[in-house]
Amino acid sequence: MPMALQAATLLPSTFFIPREGKAMAATLKDSTLFGVSLFDHSKSDSRFSSLKIKGERKLWNGVVRAKTMVADPGVTSGQVSGKKTLRKGTVVITGASSGLGLTTAKALAETGKWHVVMACRNFLKAERAAKSVGMRREDFSIMHLDLASLDSVRQFAENFRRSGRPLDVLVCNAAVYLPTAKEPTFTAEGFELSVGTNHLGHFLLSRLLFDHLKQSDYPSKRLIIVGSITGNTNTLAGNVPPKANLGDLRGLAGGLNGLNSSAMIDGGAFDGAKAYKDSKVCNMLTMQEFHRRYHQDTGITFASLYPGCIATTGLFREHIPLFRALFPAFQKYVTKGYVSEEEAGKRLAQVVSDLSLTKSGVYWSWNKNSASFENQLSQEASDADKARKMWELSEKLVGLAA
């Protein structure tokens, strides 16, 4: 039923009232996320060969950690040039309370070079998760964000600005996947939940925080939107039905509300697995549209990635128990596309901070030796015309259109 799901009540800034998961009828129709790419694997180019640290300065919050970084003069990218202040970076990670977001937070925090803002809808869960992986209290903070409510997104952006922290890297990672749903559920504003959360929530968040990101003096500012192989129909996994397809975007234009328009972007019948894949196409198109519009003027690196099939995460929580039981072994021994949560976290952490991954507009993947390479997106996921239309329609839906 439309409007069945409402966003959790917001308490000032950081508290959350958890909502209950619901039992859902199950089918085995979608056995996606095989994690197999048909592309040849090749190692990405390395752009930075040397980095020297010297000097020390006091930080905005009083912490003395900052250093002066001298980049290799041969570096061509606009992100690192001349002398820059290397203070502790601030990275915001959405959905850092489990899975990929959590292991990325951990990987960055334990370097001692990053303060991680865990942008999560469940404050207590995030707190426990951070503790469970041994993150030190001074290396992270938690701020409330429910991407299924645009009010919450606006509130988060406002709270973050007020916190006085710089924003050096934003990672749009959170997602929901509802492969067994028979009927659509909806965000607080009435958008189909998968696209509303994974795409529209992140679209508004990244747009609202963009000026903040631009103002950062960090040597390499980045906006990363996690993609997926399942949205790319140029892969084996992307060809498992139902395939991603945004069509002519008529459902998005109609508001995805299941009332006077379809809940699906292409205007078709509701399919929870497809809605997730479509949302991932939007994520990858958004990253590229950001790159086209803003990379040259801002020097910000825009990137997406497929970290591998992390078959054990909570992403599959709505799938039937049999699928959840068999999927990790299937990925490990049959497709060999499996990666552990820890390895996937290291991969995303590389995209956040590695000096060899500053190229903008790239969709990163990793080969079986865990070497990163620039992967190719499907025709639809790299369609510039569609990206522009999707951007403009999304602006209208989240209230950013002039």
Ligand SMILES: NC(=O)c1ccc[n+]([C@@H]2O[C@H](COP(=O)([O-])OP(=O)(O)OC[C@H]3O[C@@H](n4cnc5c(N)ncnc54)[C@H](OP(=O)(O)O)[C@@H]3O)[C@@H](O)[C@H]2O)c1
């Ligand atoms: N697992 C894979 O094989 C795989 C493969 C390719 C790409 N990915 C991508 O990796 C990313 C992370 O997924 P995962 O596998 O780590 O799944 P996960 O463990 O389920 O993590 C998803 C995170 O998103 C959060 N989230 C969900 N709805 C939210 C909302 N309305 N507001 C704020 N946060 C919300 C969850 O919060 P709660 O903890 O409160 O539920 C959780 O922290 C996703 O973008 C996914 O598409 C995953």
